Amino acid sequence: MDAAMKGLSLAIGLYNALFWRAVTGTVLGLCLMLVTRQRWPGRAVLRIHLLRGTVVAIMALLFFWALMRMPLAEAIALSFIAPLIALYLAALLLHERVGRQAIGASLLGLVGVGIILSGRLQGHYDADALLGALAVLGSAVLFAWNLIIQRQQAQVASPIEVAFFQHLVMLGVFATGAPFLLAAPPLHALPLVVLAATLAFTSLAALSWAYARAEAQRLIPVEYSAFVWAAIVGWLAFGERVTLTTVAGALLIVVACLIAARTKRPELAHVEAGTA
Template sequence: MDSPLPDSHSPSALLPFLVCCLGVALFSVMDAAMKGLSLSIGLYNALFWRASTGSLLGLVLMLATRQPWPTRAVLRLHLLRGVVVALMASLFFWAIMRLPLAEAIALSFIAPLIALYLAALLLKERIGRRAIGASLLGLVGVGVILSGRMRGGYDLNALMGAGAVLLSAMLFAWNLILQRQQAQLASPIEVAFFQHLVMLGVFALGAPTWAILPTGSAFPLVVLAAVLAFTSLAALAWAYARAEAQRLIPVEYTAFVWAAIFGWLAFGEPLTPTTILGALLIVAGCLIAARTKRAEIAHVEVGVA
């Protein structure tokens, strides 16, 4: 049974929010590290060695904290989310090798809107008119960002990157639902460990053909990316276990600010007006959808009372 969640106005509700902010910020730094690593040693090796290092770190923490082995049902959830995240990460990091970080993050913001329809499909939730309108607003935002890509020249490579981000966002929407279920059943260390372990199992299939040992400056980046990924996963799992997803998902939008900063500092990436406008439209759509959902919940609670 889920533990009671704190009221959004209580002091105890602030800590999950702050921890979630920290988790998103660390993930944004990790995205920049993974972009540099992927450009240095290739996408496959960046993912494979990050998963290997994260799994080793997780194993040490699992043993040090005497974490119990999960039940079969929880293990199946770990396996499912790990495979989903492996595919999601492959698409996203392939995309950011071809797109500025801020632009890729902005496109990925469509995920909460996709999650609405997944929730309707998987959880049989009803989608209201305002939620549909919010989705259309988000799609307009995606169109604005893509229009900036096609203006003044048809960059097929960048458009393929944008398509990969949108496919990744579909998987991320599913991941948001799985993340909430997982956080209620497992500790943050367990969540982070099994996600890395399952991803390692997926990427290990290609190791005999593609794996190379990282050397020189690549090795510290592998360690940095793994530590950041593990820490941010644990932080988000801790936060989502203590607050409703609808209260924390808007925190994801702060990733755009971090991506713009690190994309500029590390790779000299400019921030275009179409990216900013498109991001604002997508975020507005997500916030409208979130407010609609809260209003429906409040209406149901009043009716029951």
């Protein structure tokens, strides 16, 4: 999905890629809501949908802006810092205790981020790519907040409902810029719009289903396989090469997140749910 969105953003612009993906995902979700006769959520659940959809809209804007300026695998690697950030957001928002080992894991994760960024600071580098890296880190903060909301959302809404309302809320957020930025996508871009929307909707529904049924500490290691897929797809679709600093930094962040997950009590591990 990230690769499809990168290609679509490069083809028709970031705003229009996000807007038309949201339109397509909303239509798909509405059809599924009607066919499966999903119930309409109450006010409390709607507030959760509204909050998460707004957070994800801003997060997606930052992340896909960065993807247009840096390799796919590098952006994914930097985004792995999100579960560590979620530890501190959980402490702030849910009043959970952050232990010494978790703090140590956070420091290790920051070293990993520093190693990845160091690859951008050696010799001649593209200033846009460095700004892209900073945008990924900004999106990771929002993604961490999204992780905390997602588990709560998965407990009170079906996967189809979650995916539908996230696309609907994102459409509402992006519609504010329509009078100034909206343009109809060319015919050759329509298959990519449909592909990006279908992949996004499917992944949202699948993650909602998964995090409603299993602890995050069991699912998080699977999410790190995204780096492998990002490296492969980035190379095949965009000719992107993966640097040693990116691999080394990604490994440190993954180790740090696994240490943090293992040090948490099972009943608190659920705060690390989560993707874009």
